[in-house]
Amino acid sequence: MKDRIVSAEVLVCSPTRNFVTLKVVTADGVVGYGDATLNGRELSVASYLRDHVAPLLIGRDPSRIEDTWQYLYRGVYWRRGPVTMAAIGAVDVALWDIKGKTLGQPVYQLLGGAVRDRILSYTHATGWDTAELLDSINAKRAIGFQAVRAQSGVPGLDSVYGVHRGAQGYEPAGRGAYPVEETWDTDAYLNHVPGVLAAVRDHVGPELKILHDAHHRLTPQQAARLGKSVEDLDLYWLEDLTPAEDQNALRLVRQHTTTPLAIGEVFNTIWDCHHLISENLIDFIRVAIVHAGGISHVRKIFALAEVHQVRGGPHGPSDVSPITLGASVHLGMATPNFGIQEFMGYDPLVDEVFPHAWSFDDGYLTPGEQPGIGVEMNEELASLYPYEPAYLPVARRRDGSMTDW
Structure with a gap:
């Protein structure tokens, strides 16, 4: 029987700045990590992943990376945008991490x-x-x-x-x-x-x-x-x-x-x-x-x-x-x-x-x-630094009107 995804957990931490991490675990015990950080809107991606994407991953074959990408992108009527694509990106990188670890190869190979x-x-x-x-x-x-x-x-x-x-x-x-x-x-x-x-x-x-x-x-x-x-x-x-x-x-x-x-x-x-x-x-x-x-x-x-x-x-x-x-x-x-x-x-x-x-x-x-992406997560240490609200600046011209930051 093919390996299957058994859990997908969203970890939010702030060791000097906020990060959103997706942790995907397979039945064989292989762990893959993906980044879903969107500066100033971190919790929106965390919710998208936790509430809408992670449940869809359970039971899926982690080796089918492209099929999972298509499933998460084409399977949703509301496509594109930074929140959706950061969530999909986190899943994709986590699955490449798992693929590399499973095959014993760094991802570039x-x-x-x-x-x-x-x-x-x-x-x-x-x-x-x-x-x-x-x-x-x-x-x-x-x-x-x-x-x-x-x-x-x-x-x-x-x-x-x-x-x-x-x-x-x-x-x-x-x-x-x-x-x-x-x-x-x-x-x-x-x-x-x-x-x-x-x-x-x-x-x-x-x-x-x-x-x-x-x-x-x-x-x-x-x-x-x-x-x-x-x-x-x-x-x-x-x-x-x-x-x-x-x-x-x-x-x-x-x-x-x-x-x-x-x-x-x-x-x-x-x-x-x-x-x-x-x-x-x-x-x-x-x-x-x-x-x-x-x-x-x-x-x-x-x-x-x-x-x-x-x-x-x-x-x-x-x-x-x-x-x-x-x-x-x-x-x-x-x-x-x-x-x-x-x-x-x-x-x-x-x-x-x-x-x-x-x-x-x-x-x-x-x-x-190192097999996979080559980046792990010290979850115990990360848990000591919970999320803190933080925003990118906004910019106004001298007359007070908004401009692009």
Whole structure:
């Protein structure tokens, strides 16, 4: 008789930040873990999993990964969206974890084997002023990073996406019952940031890969202006220049700049990004494994992207758990058109709660050879850190009207 799923449990914990984890157990005692974290809306996914998805898994054959994906996606009239796809993604990664453990192989071997030896990664360098930013870049280079996302403060603003005044790191989610409200000024940003990026390039020379994130805050015209103004700086990419919902906006940007464009961390399915990929309006697609339906679905997105010479650059902030990062590294090892992996790193406590086989060295990530995804969960330790309400900020223009955070 084939092995069957006997339990599916949702675990919510907060070791410095909130994580939602799905634990799937088979009759043979094999345990698979999947990440379902959706920053600022964690409990919505936890409920979706616990109340609607987990009961459907009991008795199913864990080896039928694609069939389970289709069952959970096509079997529900209300499809897509971050909550649904994060829940499906958690199931998918947990089943790949089980498959690898059952066969005694790391997941990348089950995806066709390695097409590279290691995966280039980038991290975040931040500073309220240019001097602080350059110091931050120096520190990241000192630990081996060969690619950094550079974000700085803007004169006249008290807070800016990607930077906390006087802080060494950046944590956008604030604990408490309500989100923090930030004031934003696009004109001030556009007048300031090209000079900052020029100073960065002058400081680091031609070798370091420089990335920058506008976080969906620009109109198509503003985005085109920024892309054109930094062309000679040879950026690795400009990220999320315009709101992702308006995909035609990237067409105007593309017409005015050859600076590489990256977008997609808020996309959840192949249908969200096929237009941008098939019409070559972007250079990197940034879907996260957890938010885009897991390994099974993201590999299809990357396969479409490969046809159009678009590379993968998955979202990988510290608000996806080490399980998602592990899944992303496994997929990257087996994906020819994988470009780069975002890697902010984790607090030591998070690493202790989620011990992992993946590792970072000299600017690169490797998945390790542990069967499955290679990330476990110390459930006893996790239970000491219960969920705490935390929200991402919201942003208003100087006149008080809402804009995109």
